Amino acid sequence: MLFSLSLAGCATSAGSSLMDARAEAPMPPKTSAYLPVEDLPSPREKAAMTPDERLKLKNELIAARDRQAAAGKAKGAAIAEPAKP
Structure with missing residues (x-):
């Protein structure tokens, strides 16, 4: 338990905390x-x-x-008429 308290003391002695990091982070744009x-x-x-x-x-x-209409008609006519052997 003393070890965890000593680690917590080192983390806060660095001069910044998690709350400070959130305050410095830019706010994301508001989306809807x-x-x-x-x-x-x-x-x-x-x-x-x-x-x-x-x-x-x-x-x-x-x-x-x-x-395009003329080409489609020509193609349709060629398909409709069977080829003569």
Whole structure:
């Protein structure tokens, strides 16, 4: 018992205790289970896309859709017709 008391005395004579270590530790950021809906991003200075860029992109997407539809029909027709020996 005296041995344990002497060890406890050495631990506290170092100048810091466990309570001091907790007080010096930085606090973790406060987290919540909910998304921060009140934190809105700042408004943009410039629009993401100009109307001309949107029109160009829309036309490119329509062309790509039409190419895919035509390729799908051609592939479907080739599968539907049996190969002649």
